[in-house]
Amino acid sequence: MTVATPPKSAEANLYTASQWQLMWWRFSRHRVAVVSMILLVFAYGAALFAEFVSPHDPNRFSSSWVLAPPMRLHFTRPDGSFSLRPFVYGLTSARDEETLAMVVVPDETQVHPIRFWVKGDPYTLWGQFDSDLHLFGIDVWAEQPLFLLGADDLGRDLFSRIMYGARISLSIGLLGVGFSLLFGVVLGGISGYYGGLIDVIIQRIIELLRSLPTIPLWLTLVVILPPHWSALRVYFGITLILSLIGWTGMARVVRGRFLALREEDFIMAARLANAPQMRIIMRHMVPSFTSHLIAQMTLAVPGMILGETALSFLGLGLQPPVVSWGVLLQGAQNLRSVVLAPWLLLPGLFVVAVILAFNFAGDGLRDAADPYAI
Amino acid sequence: MWKFLLQRLLLFIPTFLVISVITFVLIQAPPGDYINSYATQLEASGEEASEALLLALRKRYGLDQPVYIQYVKWLWGIFTRLDFGHSMQWNRPVGDLIWDRLAWTVLISFLTIIFTWILAFPIGIYSATHQYSGFDYSFTFLGFVGAGIPDFLLALVLMWLGFAFFGLDMGGLFSEAFRDAPWSWAKFVDMLKHLWVPVVVLSVSSTAGLIRTMRANLLDELRKPYVITARSKGMTEWHLVLKYPVRVALNPFISSIAYVLPQLVSGTTIISIVLSLPTTGPIQIRSLMSQDMYLAGSIFLLLASLTILGTFISDILLAVVDPRIRLE
Numbered sequence: 083m084t085v086a087t088p089p090k091s092a093e094a095n096l097y098t099a100s101q102w103q104l105m106w107w108r109f110s111r112h113r114v115a116v117v118s119m120i121l122l123v124f125a126y127g128a129a130l131f132a133e134f135v136s137p138h139d140p141n142r143f144s145s146s147w148v149l150a151p152p153m154r155l156h157f158t159r160p161d162g163s164f165s166l167r168p169f170v171y172g173l174t175s176a177r178d179e180e181t182l183a184m185v186v187v188p189d190e191t192q193v194h195p196i197r198f199w200v201k202g203d204p205y206t207l208w209g210q211f212d213s214d215l216h217l218f219g220i221d222v223w224a225e226q227p228l229f230l231l232g233a234d235d236l237g238r239d240l241f242s243r244i245m246y247g248a249r250i251s252l253s254i255g256l257l258g259v260g261f262s263l264l265f266g267v268v269l270g271g272i273s274g275y276y277g278g279l280i281d282v283i284i285q286r287i288i289e290l291l292r293s294l295p296t297i298p299l300w301l302t303l304v305v306i307l308p309p310h311w312s313a314l315r316v317y318f319g320i321t322l323i324l325s326l327i328g329w330t331g332m333a334r335v336v337r338g339r340f341l342a343l344r345e346e347d348f349i350m351a352a353r354l355a356n357a358p359q360m361r362i363i364m365r366h367m368v369p370s371f372t373s374h375l376i377a378q379m380t381l382a383v384p385g386m387i388l389g390e391t392a393l394s395f396l397g398l399g400l401q402p403p404v405v406s407w408g409v410l411l412q413g414a415q416n417l418r419s420v421v422l423a424p425w426l427l428l429p430g431l432f433v434v435a436v437i438l439a440f441n442f443a444g445d446g447l448r449d450a451a452d453p454y455a456i
Numbered sequence: 457m458w459k460f461l462l463q464r465l466l467l468f469i470p471t472f473l474v475i476s477v478i479t480f481v482l483i484q485a486p487p488g489d490y491i492n493s494y495a496t497q498l499e500a501s502g503e504e505a506s507e508a509l510l511l512a513l514r515k516r517y518g519l520d521q522p523v524y525i526q527y528v529k530w531l532w533g534i535f536t537r538l539d540f541g542h543s544m545q546w547n548r549p550v551g552d553l554i555w556d557r558l559a560w561t562v563l564i565s566f567l568t569i570i571f572t573w574i575l576a577f578p579i580g581i582y583s584a585t586h587q588y589s590g591f592d593y594s595f596t597f598l599g600f601v602g603a604g605i606p607d608f609l610l611a612l613v614l615m616w617l618g619f620a621f622f623g624l625d626m627g628g629l630f631s632e633a634f635r636d637a638p639w640s641w642a643k644f645v646d647m648l649k650h651l652w653v654p655v656v657v658l659s660v661s662s663t664a665g666l667i668r669t670m671r672a673n674l675l676d677e678l679r680k681p682y683v684i685t686a687r688s689k690g691m692t693e694w695h696l697v698l699k700y701p702v703r704v705a706l707n708p709f710i711s712s713i714a715y716v717l718p719q720l721v722s723g724t725t726i727i728s729i730v731l732s733l734p735t736t737g738p739i740q741i742r743s744l745m746s747q748d749m750y751l752a753g754s755i756f757l758l759l760a761s762l763t764i765l766g767t768f769i770s771d772i773l774l775a776v777v778d779p780r781i782r783l784e
Contacts, residue, residue, distance in 0.1 A: 292715070294475075294760050294763060295760065295763055297722040297725045298736075298740060298759050299756065301740065302753070305744045305752070392726055395608060395726070396726065397741075398744060415729070417616065417619060420616045424616060424620070427609070427613065430609040434604055434606075437604040438604040441600055441603065441604055445600075
């Protein structure tokens with residue numbers, strides 16, 4: 083025998099929905115935030131599968147393609163007919179009539195259609211899977227590389243390098259926020275829960291750290307990293323240095339929430355019911371500020387990415403051959419190279435896009451974090 | 457008021473000491489000391505670095521003493537003689553190298569704060585009084601974009617656009633003709649023609665932030681009962697808004713010195729490289745790359761003191777403007 087359940091109205095749905103469900107509803111109303119979130123998923127997906135998404139090996143260099151300009155995607159053939167499959171023109175070297183320097187120019191006699199799932203430079207995905215399959219590329223990849231976003235001063239494909247660079251730049255953002263979260267929750271929690279002298283000391287330290295100019299501090303700290311360290315250790319070192327300032331924001335949120343929650347009725351009820359302290363913290367307090375913490379974390383990622391980019395741009399962060407967006411922007415450090423090859427600024431466009439996406443998504447999450455507010 | 461001032465001043469001293477300790481640790485952290493590097497330098501240039509000479513040098517610079525004595529001596533030198541130590545790369549006292557560069561950093565940061573205020577004040581008021589208008593939305597959007605663009609990238613793009621489309625060289629602070637010329641009216645005008653670039657670039661992100669704070673604070677104030685009272689008495693809207701809520705919402709402008717100044721000093725460091733400005737930025741990077749730690753450390757110490765001084769000044773101004781803070 084089945085019991086007929088009354089059909090739920092939309093309103094009843096609202097009253098019985100869980101906290102996370104309410105948050106999701108509120109977040110999904112914020113259109114820009116949703117679009118940003120999707121963009122971020124794509125960006126991290128591309129970083130994860132950089133070998134597959136990029137058409138070339140990021141370190142494949144060639145003197146014949148030095149500073150090759152970005153190839154334009156064409157849909158109309160030279161004879162005027164239309165092709166749905168985009169194609170690019172091959173490149174050839176020519177002499178600039180004014181300056182007599184060798185430049186790379188498109189050659190309209192060579193037509194290369196862009197195909198999906200093509201074979202190209204071999205790679206090992208995540209150090210595990212050998213393959214030579216790429217998401218897209220052109221058939222003659224061996225003789226004529228595909229330069230969607232141009233080539234750098236060693237003739238390497240900028241698009242592929244940006245994809246590989248995303249791996250470092252985007253992961254430093256997440257890892258740095260992870261470290262910040264660790265310090266922030268522990269120190270902010272202690273500060274907010276115990277109060278008193280220890281609270282004063284921690285708050286003074288936070289104030290001090292926040293009043294220091296970040297880039298001069300980071301620069302000075304980065305120099306202390308031993309020069310013989312491997313790239314991986316330098317990467318972790320830089321992430322730790324970046325989160326040295328980052329944790330203060332997180333600690334403030336945690337402390338503020340702890341102070342506010344301490345006075346709440348349901349905490350009082352739990353205390354009266356003789357719940358142990360650890361249970362009150364973990365079961366009652368932490369879940370009610372997790373959402374705030376997630377929003378704060380999302381808003382903290384851009385600072386980390388910007389920090390790494392700035393340090394590497396100045397030549398004191400990650401060093402080539404490691405590829406990150408900041409390292410790529412080093413190539414655009416002086417006006418001369420930017421005027422000669424403006425596409426070297428393109429990694430910056432990716433930085434801006436990711437930062438904006440994080441800011442918008444974080445803004446939406448912050449609004450959604452407290453679904454019971456009006 | 458005096459008690460408050462004294463309190464803040466007393467807090468400033470331990471803060472400075474903590475920063476000086478951090479700086480000294482940073483100076484000492486890289487392996488080897490100045491004398492080691494000097495010996496390598498001598499050997500590289502073919503001269504012989506005798507043990508006796510090195511020992512004498514160590515004694516001369518006090519490097520044979522324990523670290524804490526070195527620290528106290530260093531700090532004493534700073535306080536009594538403004539002696540920040542010796543730059544081994546330039547072979548000159550650190551003080552000689554940094555004062556005019558520091559002055560440029562201060563000047564650029566100061567002008568940027570003023571410029572930020574001039575921009576953010578009317579825009580913030582308009583956005584709050586015309587909430588959800590097209591103007592408000594466009595500035596909210598611009599604010600997000602402004603906060604998302606790294607300042608050094610903005611400087612690069614601006615320089616490129618200026619050069620590619622107008623044939624302008626926007627780098628530096630002076631044109632070729634004035635670089636070594638003595639100060640004159642023409643040189644001053646030429647400087648202003650160059651100075652606006654870093655000021656505009658730096659003010660973009662801080663203006664975006666300040667507009668948001670101003671808007672949020674003013675919105676809170678506008679909903680308060682005293683505004684309704686004033687309105688019901690028949691005050692004109694503009695007079696009313698400017699006289700009461702704006703005055704209360706002005707606090708973030710003053711406290712912005714405290715949190716915008718570190719940002720600006722930080723930003724000046726990096727865009728000075730791009731725009732080749734004679735601030736502390738380029739010299740700090742160069743000294744860090746060659747591990748010239750006294751120079752690098754002193755620059756950090758001075759910049760950090762500068763921003764902490766900013767916090768101090770904003771605290772005092774806040775107390776002057778807002779009796780609630782003063783009487784707390």
